[in-house]
Amino acid sequence: MSMKRLFQTIKGLWSLLVGLKVTGGELIKPWLTVHYPRQEVENLSSYRGHIELVPAVGDPLTPRCIMCWKCVEICPSRCISLRMHTPGEAAGAGSTDGGLFLAPDVKSPYSTHLSPPPDKIERILDSYHLNYSLCSLCGLCVQSCPADAIRFSRNAYLVGTSRQSFELDLLARLRNQATPGQPPAGRS
Amino acid sequence: MAQDVNSRLTGDYYTAQFGPSLSEEGDTLVLNVGPQHPATHGVLRVIVELDGEYIRRAEPVLGYIHRMHEKMGEVKTYVQYLPNMGRVDYLHALAWNWAYVGAVEKLMGIEVPARAEYIRVITCELNRINSHLLWWGAYLLDLGAFTPILYAFADREHIMDILQMVTGSRLTYCYYRFGGVSADVNDEFIRRTREFVADFKKRLPMYRALVTDNIILRGRCEDIGVLTPEMARRYGATGPVLRGSGVAYDVRRAEPYSVYDRLDFDIPTGQKGDVMDRYEVRMAELDQCLRIIEQALDALPAGAHLSPDLPERFIPPKGEVYFAVEGARGKIGVYLLSDGGPKPYRLKLRAPGFSNLSLFAELAQGTLLADAVSILGSLDLVIPEIDR
């Protein structure tokens, strides 16, 4: 057996001891994990939870939403649906429910053609639903809203035991957040 | 009764295809590795014919996670398709983001401001480090070392926190937009990235001491799965698989896009094309990524993060375009054919993993089963990218 082979073997065995030293060193160092629920992570300020409605200035019970339907039409997964009415109509007369609505100018074979309402008339929001099971947190709705009426919440700890708990009623959430002393729906 | 059950159980289409060409001696074992298996990095099924421990024939079976991304490209508008790109290869999501927005920008002739270009470079390289770290940890997990993956994940947490600050997501980013990026970076981001680069440089020697120099790992990796450059070219392999065989092809040098022609970095290559060379190429790429990030941070100009003159609706003119970027796994390509409407007519995604996997059947012939697992890990496959 050559000297080179012997030297390589000794170098190899030495590498094993070096490896043991590394893990031995790590053994006596403190934990790196955040021990939930005794501790919580601190970097949630930039974390995207589901979207929520932004209250109007001076009136925390009313959303800023102008019901232009831009968020509805841009969402790739068709998560958002809203109901609205103009004064004089029945509640929920205008709605985006029903049908797959993929592009404003093109009829898809699965949708009934829904046209967004014309501008400059008063509209009242009846409900604003988010189907969080479908949402991919892409942020296209937040960015396309012309009234800055949607933002990401910090609701990182949302848990549910059924599919229904992920169908979020964002208008109710806004009203909950506005009532003083009442904890908002979910933690954030 | 038992005979009936057994004949029912072996009626799978792929097993039937594999069956007729079994060797004549008849004492080989046909084994299904996967689709649920700890070592196949996703839902990959490999049918192997084993003669004792040696593999006579290996055949990958794909399609278990085909999610019809290309069909979705035809049904969604250009903007609505953006979140899809983060999900194709979730480990290097920003490179896929870049390939798609680059293709649309090329087709529509949109100019990207300089600041956005540099931000794209920094975030994409951070994502590349993330991807290589996860590959490293998962590869060692395949080989039986249970600890390095957790050390790698500790480092990944730092990068994910930095990227979360600016993109809001931790894994499947949807950050790039046509004409720039969706949010600007702030001083906190720059400070933390510089801090990370300094810390990570100190961490890399520990990886080398614990794993790369380890004699057991060298025994599992050296002279295994030797890939000649001709064979790599024949299958269209790209990325570290190709560079490990000595071919210095990197899309950032061969077909420079964005500001890569202004940045100074090396392209590490291997000599023999064995598993150890591919391993070393990826570890050397980590150093190069850090170098690129430092240069990009120094050169980051002030300005807009999104081009100010963008059209109201993204409807490209009629035409076709192909745009490629260098991902962690190889050359990522997006081919876009537009017919002037709001949705693409055809969107084809070129996944580097598909070409890399196709050489596995030939590479694994005659090797031990343990070696085949080692080779499969060294190809750095992400099956969702292969199946799309």
Add this chain to the structure above:
Amino acid sequence: MTAQLLELLSHPLGQMIAALAAIMAFMAVNGMALQYAERKVAGFIQRRPGPYEVGPHGLLQPFADAGKLISKQLVAPLGADRLLFWLAPLVSVAPVVVCFLPIPFSPLLTGMNINLGLLLILAFSGLNTLALCLAGWGSNNKYSLLGAARAVSQSVAYEIPLLLSVLAVAFQVGSLDLAAIAASQTQGVLSWNVLVQPLAFIIFFISGIAETNRAPFDLPEAESELTAGFHTEYSGMCFGIFFLAEYSYMVVVCAVATALFLGGWDGPVFPGPWWFLAKTFALIFAMMWFRWTFPRVRFDQLLNVCWKWLIPLGLANLVATAAIVKWVQ
């Protein structure tokens, strides 16, 4: 009543039954304690807490695991050979109990005073190979078969260096009785055999790791290649029995190493079984440390290490020991 009990205990058969009962209790407690220790050591090496929720600092985790294993359904796969399938765990765990008998925890606390203690241990630990064969064949599963085939070659190969290193110590001391070997090292640390025969200690420890299928030699249960190797198809308490047998073999190997090389019950102050246990558990900790540091060795490399390195070194060591012993006489 007490007089009858004492009369029973003075009979050798009565003593053996009492010893076996004590050993089984020791094995059960050990199995649980070692499993907890393994998870905690793994956690700390990986910079995380390990089990924490069940009981303070996770101390009741082994009970929860035992309860889970007991409550699972015992299933035999379709087409499995029932007799072999159910026999395998029993054949795996029964010999271990016997292996504990000759181990000298202290001069008084030995299960059985037999002058062929080493031979007994080596013989009965060989039955583990048979258990692996039965498990692999009886499972009607190709993964299990592969795992069993690997395990058998590995076990059979590594018994030889184990034997050679043990024989060197036996030559030196002149007896196969573990108690006598341990007693010959009671004159302080410098009389411990590890200083006289360091090579034999290293060979014995490495062979012991390979015999008990621990990493880096854990190919028979290589999770990333063979799902779970020879115990893929076992669920519930059958798996629990294999598990228990593996940990008990670990304790046997480390206990024999302590008795042979590390001075047994000897210690700087108050020699006794607590020193024996401390040294045994130190060696077990070393085994765990190895498991969480090194990747797995490939199969032919494993056999290479055995045939090309350990056996020649073991033989050389044996011949040198024999020569020196002869020369000293």
